Amino acid sequence: MKNFARKCVKDLEAYKVEAPQYDIILNANENPWDFPEALKKELCDEIMKAPLNRYPEACFPELLAELSDYTGVPEDQIICGSGSDELIAMINQSFMNPGDTAVTHTPSFAMYQIWTAIADGQFVGVPDKNGHIPDVEGIISAAKVNDAKLIYLCNPNNPTGYLFPRYDIVQILEETNALVILDEAYMEFKGSTHVDLIENYPNLLVLRTLSKAFGMAGIRCGYCLGNKALIDVMYKVKSPYNLNVLTQKAAVIALKNREKLLDRLKTLNAERHKMYKALRDMPLDSLYPTASNFIYFETGKGEAIYEAMKENGILIKFFKGNETMPASIRLSIGTPEENRKVLEILKKVL
Structure with missing residues (x-):
């Protein structure tokens, strides 16, 4: 065959x-x-009111409003996906041509390499220094030598748990021509974010999720923040109804009750x-x-x-x-x- x-x-x-x-x-x-029982009941009430014979909101306006309130980023600079996985796929579909290179530090999140391969791109992993210290100069060098299209920075890093200092992130943004994806999936556990950098760096996207700190892995809701021009490109490859009604309703309830959940x-x-x-x-x-x-x-x-x-x-x-x-x-x-x-x-x- x-x-x-x-x-x-x-x-x-x-x-x-x-x-x-x-x-x-x-x-x-x-x-x-798990998601608190009282909030589950609230979700059940919302689902009972939702017309399941209709497609969900294609651009999730209520969810975007809550995410904007939580992050301080305007709604038109946010896009949502079925977890960070779909957003990484969308980034590759939006910006990677066959043969383009993506660079990251290793070890890190396996899906960076997998989605690069699916996009028919080249993947370059820069090993950490001894003691699992990210090799920032090595990342910059690899990006320049390979004319990298994307650079992934996982912060805090999965699986090692380390953090990139802010000045390292800025150095990578300023000394390369790549689109930098700062993956802040675990940001809430440390309470530090660098999302404000998107105001000054049009080559930065920040990934976030409700799967980890919010305890919502079962609903699959991630979001990406960045310059409006970049987000607009990602909307071109987003499938029309990529977040179902259950996900959108649950995410809104979680964000409205974020103080209780994050406590x-x-x-x-x-x-x-x-x-x-x-x-x-x-x-x-x-x-x-x-x-x-x-x-x-x-x-x-x-x-x-x-x-x-x-x-x-x-x-x-x-x-x-x-x-x-x-x-x-x-x-x-x-x-x-x-x-x-x-x-x-x-x-x-x-």
């Missing part, structure tokens, strides 16, 4: 997600607390500090500081830890390692009870 697949897709390895059939799920950096981060951050302190006393190869809702560490016993967790109904993220990277673990922060169980198993294995 003839192979109909595009070559760039044929050679691509599928991003497979492990089925979440576990008692405790700590592999995807989700918020451990839960105090407990989560306290748990992160507690977990980090406990891990610091364990015989790990390397433990890295984090500005997000997960902790990243390297250990030769990574596979043993992963298997021990699975045997106890706990799913975590394990990176096997390669010639340039040792085996490592990324632990999402769970509830206090979940974190206690994880520490018990870690102590046994280590």
Whole structure:
């Protein structure tokens, strides 16, 4: 049978997600607390009133109004998508020609490379320096040498948890000719954003999501902020009804109640500090500081830890390692009870 697949897709390895059939799920950096019951009831009331035989709002005006109020960015400089994944796809569809290059620091979010490959682009990953410090000069050099169209900066970074200082972001914006995508999916855990830079840098897009800090991963709602000219181009490739009624209604309710939802981060951050302190006393190869809702560490016993967790109904993220990277673990922060169980198993294995 003839192979109909595009070559760039044929050679691509599928991003497979492990089925979440576990008692405790700590592999995807989700918020451990569900949407509050009172807000779920409010959502049910809204859905009961919504005409499901009609298409949803194509440009989500109510959602844009709430996002503008939350971010301080005008509505015409915001576009929404089904999570950050769709927005990254839209960025590639909008700005990448076949053969164009995207640059990022590594290790980082796998979807940058996957969507670059699907766009038939070239991907250049610049390894971190020792101690997982981003190589800013290396990123700039790679962008210049390859005439990069896009540069992805994950801040805080997934999976290592580090932050780019503001002056590094500005340096990359000013010393390259690329469109810089600043991925702030985990911004709320640290409380620092650089979205104000879009006022002075027309080559900057900022990605955000309601999946992490807001605890809304199940509704798939992300948004992108930037110069109006860039956002207008992205609207040209956006599918007409990419956010369903449920997603739009739930996102609006979440944003209207953001103080209540984000207040839960105090407990989560306290748990992160507690977990980090406990891990610091364990015989790990390397433990890295984090500005997000997960902790990243390297250990030769990574596979043993992963298997021990699975045997106890706990799913975590394990990176096997390669010639340039040792085996490592990324632990999402769970509830206090979940974190206690994880520490018990870690102590046994280590």
